[in-house]
Amino acid sequence: MTSTTAAAPTPVAKSAGHAAGRPARGVRRKWTEHGLVFIAPFFLVYAMFLIWPLISGLGMSLTSENITGSGGEFVGLDNYAEAVRDPEVWSSLWNTVWFTVLSTVPLVVVGLVLALLAHQLQVVQWLWRLSWFAPFLLPSGVVCLLFLNMILPSDFGLADQMLAAVGLTPEIGWLTDERYAMLSIVATTVWWTVGFNFLLYLAALQAIPAHLYEAAELDGAGAWNRLLHITLPMLRRTTGLVVVLQVLASLKIFDQVYIMTGGGPDESTRPILQYVYQQGFTGYRIGYASAVSYIFFALILTVSLVQPLLSRRRAEEAAK
Amino acid sequence: MSGSATVTTRSAPRSERPAEAGGRRPRWTRGRIVLLVVALLLTAAWLLPLAWAVATSLKPEGDTTKTPLSWIGSRVTFDAYSKVWESGDLMIWLMNSAYISVMTTLLTVVTCAMAAYGFTRTDFRGRRLLYGLVLAGIMVPPQVLIAPLFREMVQLGLVDTYWGVILPQVAVPAMVFILVKFFEGVPRELEEAAFVDGAGRWRVFWTIVIPLSRPVLAAVAIFTFISTWNNFLWPFLVTTDPGGMTLPVGLVNVQSTFGVRYAQIMASLVIAGMPLLIVFAFFQRQIVRGIAHTGLAGQ
Numbered sequence: 001m002t003s004t005t006a007a008a009p010t011p012v013a014k015s016a017g018h019a020a021g022r023p024a025r026g027v028r029r030k031w032t033e034h035g036l037v038f039i040a041p042f043f044l045v046y047a048m049f050l051i052w053p054l055i056s057g058l059g060m061s062l063t064s065e066n067i068t069g070s071g072g073e074f075v076g077l078d079n080y081a082e083a084v085r086d087p088e089v090w091s092s093l094w095n096t097v098w099f100t101v102l103s104t105v106p107l108v109v110v111g112l113v114l115a116l117l118a119h120q121l122q123v124v125q126w127l128w129r130l131s132w133f134a135p136f137l138l139p140s141g142v143v144c145l146l147f148l149n150m151i152l153p154s155d156f157g158l159a160d161q162m163l164a165a166v167g168l169t170p171e172i173g174w175l176t177d178e179r180y181a182m183l184s185i186v187a188t189t190v191w192w193t194v195g196f197n198f199l200l201y202l203a204a205l206q207a208i209p210a211h212l213y214e215a216a217e218l219d220g221a222g223a224w225n226r227l228l229h230i231t232l233p234m235l236r237r238t239t240g241l242v243v244v245l246q247v248l249a250s251l252k253i254f255d256q257v258y259i260m261t262g263g264g265p266d267e268s269t270r271p272i273l274q275y276v277y278q279q280g281f282t283g284y285r286i287g288y289a290s291a292v293s294y295i296f297f298a299l300i301l302t303v304s305l306v307q308p309l310l311s312r313r314r315a316e317e318a319a320k
Numbered sequence: 321m322s323g324s325a326t327v328t329t330r331s332a333p334r335s336e337r338p339a340e341a342g343g344r345r346p347r348w349t350r351g352r353i354v355l356l357v358v359a360l361l362l363t364a365a366w367l368l369p370l371a372w373a374v375a376t377s378l379k380p381e382g383d384t385t386k387t388p389l390s391w392i393g394s395r396v397t398f399d400a401y402s403k404v405w406e407s408g409d410l411m412i413w414l415m416n417s418a419y420i421s422v423m424t425t426l427l428t429v430v431t432c433a434m435a436a437y438g439f440t441r442t443d444f445r446g447r448r449l450l451y452g453l454v455l456a457g458i459m460v461p462p463q464v465l466i467a468p469l470f471r472e473m474v475q476l477g478l479v480d481t482y483w484g485v486i487l488p489q490v491a492v493p494a495m496v497f498i499l500v501k502f503f504e505g506v507p508r509e510l511e512e513a514a515f516v517d518g519a520g521r522w523r524v525f526w527t528i529v530i531p532l533s534r535p536v537l538a539a540v541a542i543f544t545f546i547s548t549w550n551n552f553l554w555p556f557l558v559t560t561d562p563g564g565m566t567l568p569v570g571l572v573n574v575q576s577t578f579g580v581r582y583a584q585i586m587a588s589l590v591i592a593g594m595p596l597l598i599v600f601a602f603f604q605r606q607i608v609r610g611i612a613h614t615g616l617a618g619q
Contacts, residue, residue: 033520033521033522034444035438035441035443035444035447035521036438036444037438038434038437038438038442038521039434039435039438039439039447039450041430041434042431042432042435042491042496043435043450043491045427045431045490046454046457046491046493048472048487049469049488049490049491050457050462050465050491050493051453052468053465053468053469053472054460054465054468056472057464057465057467060467060468060471065471114362117358117359117362118359120352120355121352121355121356121359123356126604127363128359129608130600130601131362131363131367132362132363132366133608134597134600135366135370137546137550137596137597137599137600138550138593138596139549139550139552139567139568139571139592139593140550140552140568141567141568141569141571141572141592142568142571142592142593144572145571145572145575145589146369146373146586146589147369148575149582149585149586150369150372150373153385156384156385156386158368158372191366191369196611199608199612200611200612202612203612252461252463254463254552255552255553259572273553276467277466277557280466280467280470281470281557286470286471289467290467290468293465293466293467296464297460297461300459300461300464301459304459305459
């Protein structure tokens, strides 16, 4: 029913498109002339590995299924009711949000500062890109194992030795002390991924018309004023974009925690995705894991839907 | 001297560096020197972990845990590298990663480009509905699908196969969206002329549209390759046999077997990190532009 109504206007458009597209009317149509042929390969994979799991996952979340696909019974919303009452869902959701809050601020600010430096200096661009962006190209496994072996071993780890070199021997359990574990993961993440934001900012800086600066300079505006009144306002859209991309990326944290702390100490760093993994893949409760996934999905959807609304309102206010 | 510098900056394409093209090269004022020092310090901080990895990998195993820190061991040796290489696993994972990333990239570029062309240049019953489904899919993070996707892989018998790793990474709706936006800007007149000459849609697509879109296709390809090469969660879930693991998954899996042999750990990390860094050294410009392009158009 719905599909007929949705498709109703297309036949008209179709004949119009064809008349315009192919003047040789008598020629027999080859199969490759049909638009669906172009979309089919993508859509087949898309339907099988995105749309179908999205639907079947919703179904699974209503069952008591285990990972082998057997023993599933329809339990209605029981899994969701259990998840809402499960303190581990809330603590891992909180860890996820806390990581997102802690990581987004430095990732955006440091990204902006690095881009401003590189843009302002206009020399040895390859060096800045190599040192600040190249870590982004390393697999998470490489980055996390590097930091794990650099900061975890006390005494001879690089972190402790650097502190020792300036006369401090704080004996910090970088990844084993609840107070520092999350911060260590945040620091690793900043080192690894800030280059992406750096590049987005650099691209935006290079797109600011030079005549704005020239005019400001003629008016006697100093470097500080030019930054405050031209550069930063011109970057507002980019900042909005970078913040959203960053929040969405940070919410999906899994690799760093899994590799560096395994969620510890005492589950203080375990994110929601790791809880899904534990329930579904090591605890075999894949129905329950699906329900938790959908709660996480709801969180991500809220973030990605709220942002455009906010930026639209801001744009409207600016237009007034 | 300064004259030639000005000439080179001026001749740089305006769209690429408007700031430079528009003005003269700034002089080395005191403020600018301070900025340079800050930038160099930050560069040093960023390169430090990498330098430490390389330094440790070149030490004899016995020197890696010595304090106080020294950057060079009692001698420089490639022992750790040859040990890691001889164990053979790393080579297998490199090949697996390369195969999976190349196949995923090829399939993604071809299927997404075809789909984007279909959505922008052809018409058929249900086109709007299908495009709506693709746009909605941009909102779905693949991470929330791990449980149902894994069960599907069990049912299809694709666990521990290359296809099990590749297929879920191929249909990326955001890439279709990027390509649709690009194709919408390609003037139709170029195609009309070919139609008049009797070419069909298929030929127009391959001989006119694809060559015209090389920059944006390169951006999509680069982005897909990097994210596939570095993907951890999905390959980690769908491979259990060490012989079928990708590089990141294999490395994490093997950390326990290396135990506390730091030189070997660092040597394997250096080997594992190398490929994309080498690619980056050669294709800096394209990669940077690709990231900026797909990153900005991603929303």
